[in-house]
Amino acid sequence: MxxxxxxxxxxxxxxxxxxxxxxxxxxxxxxxxxxxxxxxxxxxxxxxxxxxxxxxxxxxxxxxxxxxxxxxxxxxxxxxxxxxxxxxxxxxxxxxxxxxxxxxxxxxxxxxxxxxxxxxxxxxxxxxxxxxxxxxxxxxxxxxxxxxxxxxxxxxxxxxGPGLSERMISQGLSSIRPKWTMQIRHTVGADAPLYPADAEPLVNDDGPVALQDVMDRTGISAFKIKLKGNVDNDLKRLMAIAPLLEHCKNLAVTLDANEQYSADAFPVFLKGFQSTSTLAKMRDATLFIEQPFAREIALETEISNDTGTLPLIIDESDDHDGSFAQAWSLGWRGTSVKSCKSVFRALLNFCRVQHFKSEGHEAFLSGEDLTCQPGLCLQQDTLMGAAVGIVHTERNGHHFAGGMQGASNKEISQITQRHSDLYDASGARPALRIDSGHIKFESLNEPGFGSSRSLDVSNDTQILNK
Known part of the structure; x- marks a missing residue:
């Protein structure tokens, strides 16, 4: 201890x-x-x-x-x-x-x-x-x-425990240092509009909707693209997105299948992705593919040359502290970190990755987003990701969910003023302050986890079985 x-x-x-x-x-x-x-x-x-x-x-x-x-x-x-x-x-x-x-x-x-x-x-x-x-x-x-x-x-x-000694944990944790900036990886939803002409106008909302608007306003050059498990449709969707990414500098891409691919169809998708000439830049910038297979089979599926042409990571299969080690032994090379799955698990997996790397093996963590809307949820998740060395983290809650819904005007004002490096309160609703594709959050440097002092939940609805 x-x-x-x-x-x-x-x-x-x-x-x-x-x-x-x-x-x-x-x-x-x-x-x-x-x-x-x-x-x-x-x-x-x-x-x-x-x-x-x-x-x-x-x-x-x-x-x-x-x-x-x-x-x-x-x-x-x-x-x-x-x-x-x-x-x-x-x-x-x-x-x-x-x-x-x-x-x-x-x-x-x-x-x-x-x-x-x-x-x-x-x-x-x-x-x-x-x-x-x-x-x-x-x-x-x-x-x-x-x-x-x-x-x-x-x-x-x-x-x-087995495969993760006290010494490995101590060494991993002792390497953690403060980090107050992070690159944002924008989520491109399965049917999200790509161009302004494709987007329905929103009422009392001046935030970006289409992917092109997001890129123009934020300078984001890292993207997570959702797949749906149909080879032809997924390749067509990627080809529709590709022209928007063509002129991105320092482009980074990840693909997320959300458990939608069968073991037979996924190699067919990979072959098409590798051979389609119009996807060359996107393909060269793709870092990994997230959870193509259902959680029921993923931790029993050995990654072969057919399925492992790009690194694969687990996400939904990461449902217990030993899941990453089990997946890694089968050829999966990483796992996502999400605070909703356990901050302690993220820290322990960070220690595993440090150990694997020290022995010359490939292993990594990715920062993925469970729709963390601005406020305490996003702040805690961001600090967790920064602590375990995430370079760019997926962020979609600020885009799809919006800004601090359910919070009082007083609470919103306190949070945005206290964390003006992280939030922009100049629009119709509070938004992430994204500059050249990055966020800053040194205002969270205070005792505690994510700066909860501005929140008052005493008048919120009590959670009940429904």
Whole structure:
């Protein structure tokens, strides 16, 4: 156990939500999201005789955690609510190092959720509680998240096991340093408009809609393009996007199949992608392809020469702490980090990557976005990504969800003024301040995790089973 680890006791915990209507329909995988809710967990801890508060936020995105065909968008969001409630129940009265508490919460939730619940969905509530505890513990230690992780005030060395020793964890965490800028990788939705003439005008919204407008206003040159699992249609979509990227300097591209490809169809797509001359620049700039296969088979699928012509990473399959190591042994070369899947898991996978690299192997993490809208959700997720060395992170919540929905005007004003390096409040709604494709966020350099001080969730809707 780390000598810097803090013992804490959970005094109280609660969960609330705010309704969110998407400013733009967001299509990925087999669903279109037009509305959902953002969940908040508030926790009060006691350590060293003093009380500290912590807060976390995540959008409850339909049909990403749970893609069972018999579940509607609303059904899958209700499953996430159930996971949050079970996590809060499991957390009450627990004491010890933060990582130890979070292990107990996760175990308790997995035992109480219906057995048919996908592990990714069951883990959503524990991840939210974990983030709130991180916020409170960093405030108790009077340090920012980078320093808290560097010093391991959470007791993460407890998670050591086969293939991940205490020494590997300590060495990895000790290499974490503050980083206050990051490149943005813009999400091109499956049916998102490419040119202004293709876009429907929005009411009371002066933000960009079409891809061309996004590029002109922000200088973004890194893109994540959604695929739908149909070879011909996906190649046509890429060919339609390619002219817009032709003159990008320092172009970076990733492709995301959201589990939509079969093992037979994916090599056919790769062959077409490799051989289509009009996709040459895009292909040369493509860094990896994300989760082409369903989670049910991905961790049983060995990556062959046919499927591994570009590095593949897991995303939806990353539903437990050992998933990346399992995938890596099969030829997958990376995994995504998302705060909704566990910040501690991201830190542990960072330690794995550092170890793999030290032995001369290829391994990497990617920063992907679960529709983090501006505010605490985006701030916490950004700090996590920066801590584990992400160079460019996907950001789509600010584009599809919009700006701080559900927050009061007072809260929006406080956040945008306190973090004017990160947000632009000059338009009809608060927006990310993106300059030459990058964001800056040194204003988050304060005790805690993501600067939760401006938020008041006391009047929000209490999360209930629906």
């Amino acid at each position: 780390s000598e810097n680890s803090l013992d804490i006791r959970i005094v109280s915990i609660s969960a609330t939500e705010r309704a969110v209507s998407m400013r733009l329909p967001f299509q990925f995988g087999d669903t279109v999201v037009t509305e959902t809710a953002e969940a908040f967990v508030a926790v009060k801890i006691e350590t060293r005789g003093k009380i500290f508060n912590g807060l976390s936020a995540q959008l409850m995105v339909p049909r990403w955690f749970d893609k069972r065909p018999d579940q509607t968008n609303a059904d899958t969001v209700n499953t996430l609510r159930q996971s949050i409630l079970q996590a809060c129940k499991s957390a009450k009265g627990l004491s010890g190092p933060t990582a130890h508490i979070c292990t107990a919460i996760n175990t308790g939730v997995l035992e109480k959720m219906p057995k048919v619940t996908p592990a990714l969905a069951a883990g959503f509530g524990p991840a939210l509680v974990e983030m709130a505890l991180i916020d409170a513990v960093c405030q108790a230690a009077e340090c920012n998240f980078f320093d808290g992780a560097h010093q391991d005030i959470f007791g993460l060395t407890e998670r050591a």
